Amino acid sequence: MLAPAVLYILLLVAGPFLLAIFYAFSDARIGNTRLHFVGLENFRSILQSPSFRIAVRNSFIFTIGSQIVVIVASSILAIALEKPFRGRGVLRFLMLLPWVAPIALGAIGWKWLLDSIYSVISWVLVALHVYKPFGAPMWLGEPHLAITSVLLVHSWRLIPFSTVILLAGRTAIPKDIPEAAAVDGAGFWRTEFLILLPMMMPIISVAVLFGIIFTFTDMTVVYILTAGGPFDSTQVLPSLAFTLGIQGSDLAAGAAISLFLVPLLVIIAYLMLRVAHRAEVT
């Protein structure tokens, strides 16, 4: 009964992966039928490209920044949604929407919300006299604002997933523990930070590691909101690989960029397996 799993891995994981390695050492281009081995040439030219360096930097800002936002926001949400209250079911459902709705739809919604002319956010800020008419910033048009917007929209999308994981983690802690802390004299903050947070660490690391993978390998939000612009200022590794490799026809360069993701993802995968193992043991 192993055959389907092996076949699946060979066809859909190993095949493309080996093909990427093969392309990365060649001069493959779309429409070109002849391949030549070019050694490390692709890697050398990528490392010298300023766009690549920006993309690497952005990938890290994007990943680390969004994970911080996600963990803080989802911890607060998990605390708020844990105890029963009227309308909790409805709120939990609404909270899940960004995750269950297709990301393309959500991102297009945000594209309009952040549009340079039609932005509802700008309109509200103008109405509140924060900005003069037509004086609101171009959310997606200025490099720093653009990467911040992309980061926040991506966080918005991951928060429900992380919240669900953290909620499950909180429910798994016996009620006696926070009660004992209350009797021992700990208030809300002490109970949260000294008792519950450390106990939640394994489950939080699962949420973070998943979040890192979802963010580091994802280009949907970047692609829909800014397509990497302005001037490559929001380009991340996957979107750069797509832009160069598919849209720019330079398969070899795209493959080489993609391979730069591999070592980091291997480390994360290793950490995930370790955390999962530890959670099983204790």
Next chain:
Amino acid sequence: MAVVETRDLTKVFKGEGLGAVNNVNLETREGEFLVFLGPSGSGKTTLLRMIAGLEAPTSGDILIGGRVVNDLSPRERRIAMVFQSYALYPHLSVYKNIAFPLKAQKVKKELHKEKVEWAAALLGIGALLERKPRELSGGERQRVALARAIVREPAVFLLDEPLSNLDAKLRASAREELERFHRRVGTTTIYVTHDQVEAMAMGDRVLVLNKGVVHQLGTPAEVYDNPADTFVATFLGSPPMNLAGVAELIVGFRPEHLRPTASVTGEALSFRLRVENIEYLGAEWIVSGTVVGGRLGGKKVFSRLTSAQGLALEGTYDFAVPQRELKFFDHSTEKRVAPRAVSLQ
């Protein structure tokens, strides 16, 4: 001044008609060991949790040290609680578990070490301070939980079935240890259990609860020898008190008072018993049988004897209960009433 006092304390959980705890009035005495005893669902844990401040009362007052504490959080009540599961913090060492209440109550850090070591020594866990809870046995965990409770010298100890997670052998020694611990620290203690042996053995007084209502509050001897109603009479004792309806009354007698007529002296109530089962329990025998003839005819009763010699299965024998050992209960209220003469013939 009572350390803990409740006045008409009631708790009704949403969606349940009958209260989990109904109009409970009690006063602890300084330094006493008070046991809440009742079957599961009797409201004893809810009562304890209300005193701890973990559950808000529906009505009534809780006083600790003469002060109404209804609106105070658990931390402001100067209580310490040991949970059924012990609720040790799994990520903290034994030392840090015991020090946690000190830290939470902002006791000066210099004092922590001294106090933790004092509490640990008191419970004989000085060697375990660096361990994590998961590396401890059940008995050791219980001692850590007690140390964590004693470390800040609370006004009251609340213990919620602390022995129920231990195996039978350990339970007896842990019980004895707990009694010695209480004698040494002398702190007023409220102890919740469904185990009548624990209640009888440890309690200075026992509060018997059922369905949220207090049935009796008294010393172990009082609740055993003079039960206030049929519930107390049958909940305590194993096998429980024999009860039999006679006219407007229910007559009760403990199995140890039902003996072969030959060994009963003085005024006694006698009847013929057909023996149906004989159990040998080492130190004693439990004989059960059915009364033959008379007003109790067909009633199944238990007898606890030091020897069952001369009794055989399916044999019919004369048994008797000394008149002074008979308890009488009203048929409708099931409350205890004054003794009177009855005839079983």
